Amino acid sequence: MKSRIETITKLGKIPADIRKEHKGFDEWGSVSSRQDHPSILHVLIDGRNPNAIDIEGKALPTLVYLTREKRPQFHHHFKAGALNALIRVSSRISNAPFILNVDCDMYSNDSKAIRDVLCFFLDEENGHDIAYVQYPQTFCNLTKNEIYGSLRVVMQFELPGFDGNGGPCYIGTGCVHRREALCGMKHSKELAVEWKEMKSDRRESASSIEEDCKALASCTYEENTLWGKQMGVKYGSLVEDILTGISIQARGWRSVYLKPERAAFLGVVPTTLLDTLVQHKRWAEGQLQIFLSKHCTFLYGRQNMPLKLQLCYCIYMLWAPNSFATLYFVFVPCFCLLKGIPLFPKISSFWGIPFLYVIFVHRVHSLVEFVWCGGTIRGWLNEQRMWLFKRTTSYFFAIIDNILMLCRCSKSAFVITGKVVDDDVNRRYEQEIMDFGTSSPMYTILATLALFNLFGLIALGTKKVAIYDVGVEVFDIFGFQIILCCLLVFVNLPIYQAVFFRKDSGKIPASVTLVSIAFALLASALAIY
DSSP states (O other), X not given: OHHHHHHHHHHTSOOHHHHHHOGGGTTOXXXXXXXXXXXXXXXXXXXXXXXXXXXXXXXXXXXXXXXXXXXXXXXXXXXXXXXXXXXXXXXHHTOXXXXXEOXXXXXXXXXXXXXXXXXXXXXXXXXXXXXXXXXXXXXXXXXTTOTTOOSHHIIIIIHHHHHHTTOOOOOSSSEEEEXXXXXXXXXXXXXXXXXXXXXXXXXXXXXXXXXXXXXXXXXXXXXTSOBTTTBSSXXXXXXXXXXXXXXXXXXXXXXXXXXXSSOSEEEOOOSSHHHHHHHHHHHHHHHHHHHTSTTOHHHHTTTTSOHHXXXXXXXXXXXXXXXXXXXXXXXXXXXXXXXXXXXXXXTTSTTHHHHHHHHHHHHHHHHHHHHHTTOOHHHHHXXXXXXXXIXXXXXXXXXXXXXXXXXXXXXXXXXXXXXXXXXXXHHHHHTTOOOOOSOOHHHHHHHHHHHHHHHHHHHHHHHOOTTOOOHHHHHHHHHHHHHHHHHXXXXXXXXXXXXXXXXXXXXXXXXXXXXXXXXXHHHHXXXXX
16 A cells, blocks of 8 residues: 555656546646645445345445545644544544544454443433543564563553543543543533434435545645634644643543553554654643643643642643753763762762662662553663653753744654654564664764763773762762763763664764764863863
8 A cells, every 4th residue: 555655756746557447536637745645535434225235234434544634835734633643534424423543554443432431421310521532552562572662651550540630631642532521611511412223225225425525635725714713623733632632521521541451443553763852852842832821731621630730730731841851860970970079978978868768769760660550670771761861862952842842943844753664673572682782862962961970980980089089978979970870871872872883774873972072071071171
């Protein structure tokens, strides 16, 4: 299918054999690009037709293929625009009261998932309050030790916490929505919905439905309407799912978190480090945009959202500013160690006990939490490594982009995370070997910080600290900084391997290595001299 699409784009026209094979291409004269083409809407299975049955003789549901129109002069709003087009087209075909949303890289893992969701919506006492039911996001291609981390703790601990404080956020996939809530209806205690058997007009042909629905998927349909503003999935954010969930909850609806024993849907995680970092940059940037906008939960949702739910969203909306604190403890302690400036109490001092206690308890809590939800100890170590990598690169670039956008120096861009990789990348991923095979400013930052801490330990080992001669005294005064540098060197071991020892195509490129070494040596020289 990918090959056919690319071939058609290169040719600029639809070959006769493909036009004859696929009815949807009948009206296509030419194809300029993936961003310039008319819509295709084709009823593949007409559920109203008595001949639409499976091999067991049971009726099949209506199945419709839709490609919405795209023109360069109209903003298509990425995923949000596609979802809104699907909402409108489905309202014309079935107008079903509930809508399931899953990403294109996910598949159903439990045929009973929808039935379980309906138990919430159709509850006679509390069902009328529920706008959507959110499943956790689970993945089928995770390695045993989750080399690039995972959303394990978020999905199994933090979303249930959301659920207890007013309802989980909408994460963009694995979610079943009530159509009225998704289309902008405000919640009311007097709202009563009568569930009736849905009957369609069998006299209407599939071809007439196709023709009518194409207008709903056109570029001009949303002009001067409330779509993307008060109706449907929200526009104007890199995390349209989070913004849409906030707007629904701000209208008085509540949501439900549902985690069955058998995962309902399985998706695919990025299999390269760069894709993972880019994905988290987009998430952090989009959520900080919401926090700094009129849709901040403390402003937008203060009337209908409880304060504890507003605070829950802040955990993610403030991901990006956390990068400054992380960059401080990654860089400043080593810099001051080289200059001979102690930042913490002596190891032998009573005031060192609180630091040891906090460090020990926080790490033990993190480890127990991760292992409790099914992870491994090595997986937890990988999670800590990714915690460091994301906060020093993804979140740092996210806040820089937000600053530039506020200064009107740039516009936010929706970057799609790559999920298709070649055999070498896939082999390294399965062997849990980090892949650094491309040049990126993110890799330059990671390598510079890793090398700077390594140079700091080397300098300490060869020269000690300039004004001290006794090793025991040095460790007593600078113990916490030395321990921190050792931990950072340990966490960054994959980077040292990719810089100095690896020969495969997944190593850090020579250009990145040279620049990083130069920056690390410059920082070390500034600290020492």
